[in-house]
Amino acid sequence: MGNKDSLNLNFVRRKTRKIKIGDVVIGGDAPIVVQSMTKTDTRDRKATISQIKRMKEAGCEIVRIAVPDEEAVEALGEIRKEVKIPIIADIHFDYRMALASIEKGVDGLRINPGNIGKKAKVKEVVLAAKDKAIPIRIGVNSGSLEKDLLRKYNGATPEAMAESALRHVRILEDLEFNLIKISLKASDIFRTLKAYQLLAEEVDYPFHSGITEAGGIISGSVKSSIGLALLLSQGLADTIRVSLTAQPEEEVRVAFLILSSLGLRSRGPNIISCPICGRCEVDMFKISEEIEKRLASIKEHIDVAVMGCVVNGPGEAKEADIGLACGRGIGVIFKKGKLLRRLEEDEIVPEFVKEVKSFAKKASKLKSSKE
Numbered sequence: 203m204g205n206k207d208s209l210n211l212n213f214v215r216r217k218t219r220k221i222k223i224g225d226v227v228i229g230g231d232a233p234i235v236v237q238s239m240t241k242t243d244t245r246d247r248k249a250t251i252s253q254i255k256r257m258k259e260a261g262c263e264i265v266r267i268a269v270p271d272e273e274a275v276e277a278l279g280e281i282r283k284e285v286k287i288p289i290i291a292d293i294h295f296d297y298r299m300a301l302a303s304i305e306k307g308v309d310g311l312r313i314n315p316g317n318i319g320k321k322a323k324v325k326e327v328v329l330a331a332k333d334k335a336i337p338i339r340i341g342v343n344s345g346s347l348e349k350d351l352l353r354k355y356n357g358a359t360p361e362a363m364a365e366s367a368l369r370h371v372r373i374l375e376d377l378e379f380n381l382i383k384i385s386l387k388a389s390d391i392f393r394t395l396k397a398y399q400l401l402a403e404e405v406d407y408p409f410h411s412g413i414t415e416a417g418g419i420i421s422g423s424v425k426s427s428i429g430l431a432l433l434l435s436q437g438l439a440d441t442i443r444v445s446l447t448a449q450p451e452e453e454v455r456v457a458f459l460i461l462s463s464l465g466l467r468s469r470g471p472n473i474i475s476c477p478i479c480g481r482c483e484v485d486m487f488k489i490s491e492e493i494e495k496r497l498a499s500i501k502e503h504i505d506v507a508v509m510g511c512v513v514n515g516p517g518e519a520k521e522a523d524i525g526l527a528c529g530r531g532i533g534v535i536f537k538k539g540k541l542l543r544r545l546e547e548d549e550i551v552p553e554f555v556k557e558v559k560s561f562a563k564k565a566s567k568l569k570s571s572k573e
Contacts, residue, residue, distance in 0.1 A: 216437035224288030224309035229408030235441040237264035238450040244274040279306040297323040337381040344388035360396035387414035411439035422446040468503035486510035
């Protein structure tokens with residue numbers, strides 16, 4: 203498996219201020235935080251609450267919710283009471299929605315000060331947030347930059363994005379507000395990276411990072427993995443979101459897989475699965491897919507090998523915390539390098555999943571006893 207502790211030696215975090223969204227610390231030396239956004243109609247209380255609970259179960263640490271109108275604000279109040287996770291209200295254009303969201307008990311705001319009206323309206327929102335120590339995320343997106351900046355830079359360049367963010371930061375700073383987090387997102391990797399690099403030279407506020415509108419589950423995961431690896435390697439991310447055209451739980455799972463692959467955080471099983479070849483003599487596609495699905499609820503970080511043939515299978519299975527190596531119509535389970543038991547093909551999925559869950563439960567208890 204290699205030396206996991208050596209993986210993050212070159213990931214030097216950028217020095218930033220610390221802020222808190224609810225009870226979650228962001229910036230400084232705090233762990234990189236995983237967040238996502240609900241995709242239900244906020245006005246549908248039941249659906250939104252249900253989705254947030256699934257997101258939390260997947261590991262989401264902060265949830266952002268769109269608040270477009272008064273009906274959504276009213277729903278927000280009930281949602282806030284029903285879920286135990288920090289909530290950020292996503293506000294555009296109408297400063298009254300920001301004020302009402304603060305009253306409903308949100309833990310943070312996402313606004314662009316430049317698009318919610320005159321300075322007096324911005325001031326009212328900032329003073330209300332300041333009174334309750336609620337941070338504000340300035341969210342700059344390449345698709346909605348100010349027209350004068352588009353003219354100045356001949357398009358939505360990294361320079362235009364960074365200047366837009368600075369413009370909004372100065373609005374808040376002029377009102378003596380510094381509970382700020384910033385995001386600079388574009389749908390292409392290198393424009394996003396350059397924008398964050400430019401802004402990092404100017405401010406020490408924490409960054410929320412990701413590649414926006416990345417795509418579906420496959421293309422979006424690939425693009426997000428590359429983009430976030432580059433951003434994280436330069437210390438340009440304090441919270442992250444993987445933006446996919448998929449359920450938010452999938453965004454959270456992919457985010458943790460990225461962080462785990464880079465040795466920065468870990469959650470859930472690390473599944474080592476063979477790509478399958480002509481030597482495989484069981485239905486490995488079905489077995490692997492079903493095992494991964496059934497292990498999705500495990501929170502403990504353990505190495506699980508699911509291997510399909512006799513060439514690399516036994517070796518990989520022995521190296522993992524718990525592993526499966528398959529042969530002709532059979533499966534063999536190894537635990538910590540030792541042979542545990544032999545299974546017939548129809549037993550492989552249910553019995554292996556049972557053994558993995560038992561192993562994870564014991565590992566979790568052992569970890570708790572040491573803390």
